[in-house]
Amino acid sequence: MSGDHSHNDSQIDSGSRHNDSHKHKDKYKDKEHKHKDHKKDKEREKSKYSNSEHRDSSEKKHRDKDKERQKLKDGSSDKQKDKHKEKRKEERSSDDRPKKEKQNGFASPHIKSEPDSDDFYHSPKLEKSLKRERDDDDGDYKPKKIKTEDDRSEKKAKKRKQEEEDIKPKKKTKDKKGEVATDGKKKAKKEPEEKWKWWEEERYTDGVKWKFLEHKGPVFAPPYEPLPSNVKFYYDGKHMKLSPNAEEVATFFSKMLDHEYTTKDIFRKNFFKDWRKEMTSEEKSKITDLNKCDFSNMSEYFKAQSEARKAMTKEEKLKIKEENERILQEYGFCIMDNHKERIANFRIEPPGLFRGRGDHPKMGMLKRRIRPEDIIINCSKDSKHPTPPPGTKWKEVRHDNKVTWLVSWTENIQGSIKYIMLNPSSRIKGEKDWQKYETARRLKKCVDRIRSQYRDDWKSKEMKIRQRAVALYFIDKLALRAGNEKEEGETADTVGCCSLRVEHLTLHPEMDGQEFVVEFDFLGKDSIRYYNKVPVEKRVFKNLQLFMEDKEPEDDLFDRLNTSILNKHLQELMDGLTAKVFRTYNASITLQQQLNELTNSEDNVPAKILSYNRANRAVAILCNHQRAPPKTFEKSMQNLQTKIDAKKEQLVEAKRELKGAKADAKVRKDEKFKKAVEAKKKALQRVEEQLMKLEVQATDREENKQIALGTSKLNYLDPRISVAWCKKFGIPIEKIYNKTQREKFAWAIDMAEKDYEF
DNA sequence: TTCGTTACTTAGCATGAACGTC
């Protein structure tokens, strides 16, 4: 591995997170939306750029750059990335909406290069020869019988038995072996003896996702219930009875009245526009100004309802719970290839107001109600098809076993397709997840070669190749996302690596005693701010200067590059390699290295878990997984501190008592007094341990204030690393993964031994 | 090559359930 892959150790502004947000607020207000119409200028930019490459510069300070430029060939027929720059420029100063402000900038430990190790498990991608060839003929498929049983081993015959167990209704899968029975009550629920180990079976060959699929279809949102007559809407101070459609949409707004959303101009504008579409012509003519609408009575009604729900008796709550359980049992599972599998989201999204993240241009728009006529059902031909509600029909019933979804519909805000799919614990999701980590492990084997190649490419004569190489360096070093192009005006203005603009970087030849520092400041996925100051290699720095030269702030940094070009290149370097594999690889390798570095085998369990959380945290920082500090954070820290103080007092007391007991034992050399000393010693020890546990908890919580560990744990960290760590250090797996996570990672919990290496 | 479409993963937040404390 090349030397420059320490993650975040280079973030020299580790303290900036807490005080920088206001400082940058204006900057974001300004940046907001100014990129519109950006893309249409890409071509102009490109030609401008090629021209500049051949132009002589008399400015001395540009001499080196010019030399460099002259060396470069034009990057041929690259994609235009230049649509809306003018518009963006226009809007640049007009927009002053606030921006969500988050930033990273924590110091975190390095990633060290590791020698390649042999793959412990076969990569699913490379394992095709091991896969069972399954008959492609859907029509022939008999559910609940195993077609390929003849060629199966004894183990598989045993499994068949399990499978038949599994598909019996009402049975829940059981947690993995080794799990401590912490919830005795729940254990009373019926559960099969063994869980289906799909990971011990062969996989389908290319494309086919299932042979048999049967389900009950989606659960629709409950119909609208008109408000009671005493709940009133006022317009311009006067009560006004709304038509059912208009009233429903008004309730959506009134339910959000306490939310900041409803104060935003775009939200209000979008809402009002869509609301008017639902009004009768009479309403439309009367209600012309949202500011004259008074939803407060409606809002109070919903608050009271919510309170009433909280105040329900146990019996009432139980009744609701039972009803939900009944719906879950009826609609929450499907049969896929002889196995009963849990569905992730079997409920159709209810109508409401669209809540985009960040400064979304469509926030407040009406998300319409989905009807059976909007629904496409996917199931096998020979299954019992789901029946639409009486008097309705499905848009379509199809039988496509090359996809994993059961139900789909098109939403009206962005026109994108929504799906109902299986739970992460399902075979179909698990296999994919496992495969993802195997691809990342294959990257581990060739990452040195790839790194040395992109370093060479920094010197390439072709601009396109240089840009690709620098982008890849960022993706690798900083775990940036790929950065697909987005449709202007359709979504919030966010970027990833390939879509970075000049305005998102500031180059500092020298900063805080370090050379060649790049300051990143942009909004990434979910409009989460990425803020980082990173020293880079000189050559990267020089290239960036070159890429930024003669460009406007709103121009693309990598004007010859997009994710498609980058991924095509990556595909040539390694089968299955895409930009996002780097994130998975770097996250997982960081966890493994951090665990090796931080875990002290002498530590007790809470201290080891703190080490684990710190390792997890290093990854979350690398991937910029942030969260808003919990609302109760300060208070809960205070409470914890109170507990710590009390425990400290208890410790003083315990010490005093031990001293007294010792003194007694010295004077009265009696067995009874000796025993008392022992007892006091133990008590002291106990208090010490409790205090330590509390202090560890406080440290952990404080360090975690603005960092979300869940996302990396769930999506980026090869679970086998964690399982192996638990096994090696005798940590119960429940301390690391909760029940849902254990279900998702059942494959890893079952297969990883303590010597597993990513 | 570009563009639109589709399928799927990744993401943070709101809510409600579970838990601990008194």
Add this chain to the structure above:
DNA sequence: GACGTTCATGCTAAGTAACGAA
């Protein structure tokens, strides 16, 4: 058992990336 806090889960938006048609 009531209450406050913490944690798990559900929800759905927002990404990535593959694919096929023009």
